[in-house]
Amino acid sequence: FRSNSYGESRSVEDESTKNALRVAEHYSARSNQTLEEREASPIIHLKKLNNWIKSVLIQLYARRGDSVLDLACGKGGDLIKWDKAKIGYYIGVDIAEGSIKDCRTRYNGDPDQQQRRKKFSFPARLICADCYEARLDKYLRDDAPYDICSCQFALHYSWSTEARARRALATVSALLRPGGTFIGTMPDANVIIKRLREAEGLEFGNSVYWICFDEEYAQKKFKSSNPFGIKYKFHLEDAVDCPEWIVPFNVFKSLAEEYDLELVFVKNSHEFVNEYLKKPEFAELMRRLGALGDGNQDQSTLSQDEWDVAYLYLAFVLRKRGQPPTS
Numbered sequence: 040f041r042s043n044s045y046g047e048s049r050s051v052e053d054e055s056t057k058n059a060l061r062v063a064e065h066y067s068a069r070s071n072q073t074l075e076e077r078e079a080s081p082i083i084h085l086k087k088l089n090n091w092i093k094s095v096l097i098q099l100y101a102r103r104g105d106s107v108l109d110l111a112c113g114k115g116g117d118l119i120k121w122d123k124a125k126i127g128y129y130i131g132v133d134i135a136e137g138s139i140k141d142c143r144t145r146y147n148g149d150p151d152q153q154q155r156r157k158k159f160s161f162p163a164r165l166i167c168a169d170c171y172e173a174r175l176d177k178y179l180r181d182d183a184p185y186d187i188c189s190c191q192f193a194l195h196y197s198w199s200t201e202a203r204a205r206r207a208l209a210t211v212s213a214l215l216r217p218g219g220t221f222i223g224t225m226p227d228a229n230v231i232i233k234r235l236r237e238a239e240g241l242e243f244g245n246s247v248y249w250i251c252f253d254e255e256y257a258q259k260k261f262k263s264s265n266p267f268g269i270k271y272k273f274h275l276e277d278a279v280d281c282p283e284w285i286v287p288f289n290v291f292k293s294l295a296e297e298y299d300l301e302l303v304f305v306k307n308s309h310e311f312v313n314e315y316l317k318k319p320e321f322a323e324l325m326r327r328l329g330a331l332g333d334g335n336q337d338q339s340t341l342s343q344d345e346w347d348v349a350y351l352y353l354a355f356v357l358r359k360r361g362q363p364p365t366s
């Protein structure tokens with residue numbers, strides 16, 4: 040674990056722990072929705088689009104029998120995607136106790152439901168921990184190395200301090216096998232900063248989201264050279280309402296290289312959709328998920344406001360340096 044270049048103090052660490060707890064409380068409090076509630080969500084098509092993006096990433100990189108580490112796994116929304124990829128083993132870690140509980144129920148099947156779902160074909164271990172603070176490199180060493188690490192819509196929660204951002208990357212690097220893949224999605228800092236510059240004040244958004252920067256961060260942080268701890272408040276209808284942090288992608292890329300993680304690609308979600316929708320198998324998956332409607336006039340489709348939210352995110356793939364072991 041390398042030294043900290045920006046001299047973060049104890050009070051910065053305490054503040055970041057408090058923020059991590061706020062994030063955990065927010066996600067823990069979000070209970071599982073029924074199918075009807077989910078379909079009535081004002082961002083249902085955005086949720087489906089994000090599921091499609093994660094499915095494409097998993098289908099592109101997961102191989103039969105892979106050992107998978109899912110950092111910030113949430114309620115296990117990706118379990119079925121991993122099952123379809125026929126992985127061999129899964130470890131999910133999340134800071135929110137409520138989410139881990141829901142994830143466990145999803146994996147084991149709900150005992151209150153008469154019809155229990157088909158069992159997942161892979162064994163799983165679910166752990167409640169702060170992925171950006173706990174020494175997962177030690178705790179999860181017995182099951183390492185992993186073929187794939189996934190961190191979906193959550194890596195930006197590590198960027199509150201340099202120490203946490205480094206811990207996240209050190210963990211991924213220590214647990215991935217040489218040649219292993221790190222896939223993820225997170226906010227696209229370039230788009231967020233562009234939108235902030237275009238905004239009249241410190242806040243911008245549309246009918247389904249808003250982002251608000253504190254005066255303190257907008258004034259001080261954009262002038263300082265410290266790329267960590269640039270906080271904003273993010274609200275997304277029926278999904279998110281908590282502090283988040285800007286992840287300047289060039290800094291992320293350089294820091295990842297320090298931990299032997301090389302960039303394979305980064306694409307804004309719009310670019311990702313436009314590119315992979317050209318492939319017939321992924322177009323068919325999109326049709327089945329119904330994110331963009333299916334051309335049927337009765338079926339609603341992704342709204343412009345939801346499409347604008349999609350533009351706030353990017354997908355990335357990194358590869359752990361070294362040659363995979365020959366079998």
Ligand code: SAM
Nearest residue numbers: 066111112113116133134135169170191193196
């Ligand atoms: N990856 C899941 C998915 O795509 O469905 C969940 C994404 S949700 C937007 C963000 C998740 O990050 C939440 O489940 C939250 O509890 C988790 N999270 C935030 N900070 C975390 C931390 N420090 N350690 C572990 N999990 C964290």
